[in-house]
Amino acid sequence: MRNTLLCCDWGTSSLRLSWVNTQELQIIDEVSGQEGIASTYNAWKESTDKNISQKEFFLQKLQQQINVLATKLGVDLNNIPVVLSGMASSSIGLEELAYAEVPFALDGSKATVRSFEKQPEFSHETVLISGVRNQRDVMRGEETQLIGLVHLMNLPDSKQKEIVFVFPGTHSKHIQVQNNAIINFQTYMTGEFFNLIAQHSILKNSIKNPKQEKLTEADWEGFSRGVQESAKATILHTLFSVRTNQLFNHLTKAQNFFYLSGLLIGTELRSLQQKTVPQIVLSSGSNLYPFYQRAIEELQLTDQTLVVSPEIIDKAAMVGQVRIFEQQLTPI
Known part of the structure; x- marks a missing residue:
């Protein structure tokens, strides 16, 4: 299982878990569903087991998805590192992390991350990626997508002029990029x-x-x-x-x-x-x-x-996760 990674884009209302070949930047297989951060947090709050921590509960739910993917593939995915982005680093996620600030380099070197060692009940080294903030706005997930998108495409040179990336969604983001860094952004609901x-x-x-x-x-x-x-x-x-x-x-x-x-x-x-x-x-x-x-x-x-x-956007978050993983840790 060398040169592979489990990439999880865990949003407010959905989860997508991919087993990735990091050398070829290709998804081997994946599972997805509506077990988003919000519903998982609510399930933890309503749990009858009051001794389980928020982090433990989220890791249990993540392990269940890894098991589903492993069963689908007929392989053992134990000990493969996991990288998480999106709302997993919010106050209602796995663990809240402080935001990185603009300017935010698009090589992933300035990302705020938290690493977790393997545990008896969760046999995966885990890297949790936080989001980005400016003076009046925040985002979690789009910055990782943008890192992947810039890596995948031969985009216009941002050194000489500003580029605005528009990411439509529930909370659309307009992200200003110059000198290969996020310099500002706005959210539209x-x-x-x-x-x-x-x-x-x-x-x-x-x-x-x-x-x-x-x-x-x-x-x-x-x-x-x-x-x-x-x-x-x-x-x-x-x-x-x-x-x-x-x-x-x-x-x-x-x-x-x-x-x-x-x-x-x-x-x-x-x-x-x-x-x-x-x-x-x-x-x-x-x-x-x-x-x-x-x-x-x-x-x-x-x-x-x-x-x-x-099709490229669909792949961008995964590539951004791999890039941040490579920047923060030793090469895969």
């Missing part, structure tokens, strides 16, 4: 705000999720209208147009669902129009990729935007 509006506001009665894999031209028309509407007023005003669209029969409820998405994504990305940004790199997974790409086209940001394929 686009995904979470969409879910709140769509599920818990008066506007939920004006939209309907069509739950179809492929959008129709009418769906895309609704999305584009939302992007364009985002320029007309502040979001607190334009949001009410979701209701009037339905009341005045301007859009169907299904179109309105995508209109709301366009309204919020358009609001997020318009911040890039307000800055002098020579280069934008859209770094999106497959679920949100077509929406952000369409919004960039609608906002006429295409000429200055490099779009990274979802």
Whole structure:
């Protein structure tokens, strides 16, 4: 099992565990599920065993996932090092770690990590990676993805000009890079705000999720209208147009669902129009990729935007974890 590593991207609502060939930077196999940090923390709080510590409980859950992967592969994964990133280093995770600060070098050398020795119940050396902060913002996980992305791609030279990497998600991140380091970043609660509006506001009665894999031209028309509407007023005003669209029969409820998405994504990305940004790199997974790409086209940001394929983004966190592991410890 030499030259392999167990890489775990443990987010708020999901977990992804990969067995990785570190020389070829290839995933041998993986398991994933909805056993995220939040649900695991809640399970620990509700546990009847009051003698088990938070760290011990999280290691037990991680060991269960390693066992699932080992059974799937038919191999013994004991003694293979584990590297963790994402929300595992938060106050509701395995152990809380202080954030690294900007400027943050993209070779992984400035990452804040904590190493744990093997234990009788957990036979893996473990490296826990923390996140990054600036004066008013924090992130956990995206910095590791970015380290991997920069390693994987022949990206524009950041020594001469600033590059903004856009990572869509529940809490989207716009990360400014210059001189091969993160110099600043901003968080946009686009995904979470969409879910709140769509599920818990008066506007939920004006939209309907069509739950179809492929959008129709009418769906895309609704999305584009939302992007364009985002320029007309502040979001607190334009949001009410979701209701009037339905009341005045301007859009169907299904179109309105995508209109709301366009309204919020358009609001997020318009911040890039307000800055002098020579280069934008859209770094999106497959679920949100077509929406952000369409919004960039609608906002006429295409000429200055490099779009990274979802396949590369899917691999970026793992590569970033390997890079940080190699920087912090002896080479694998």
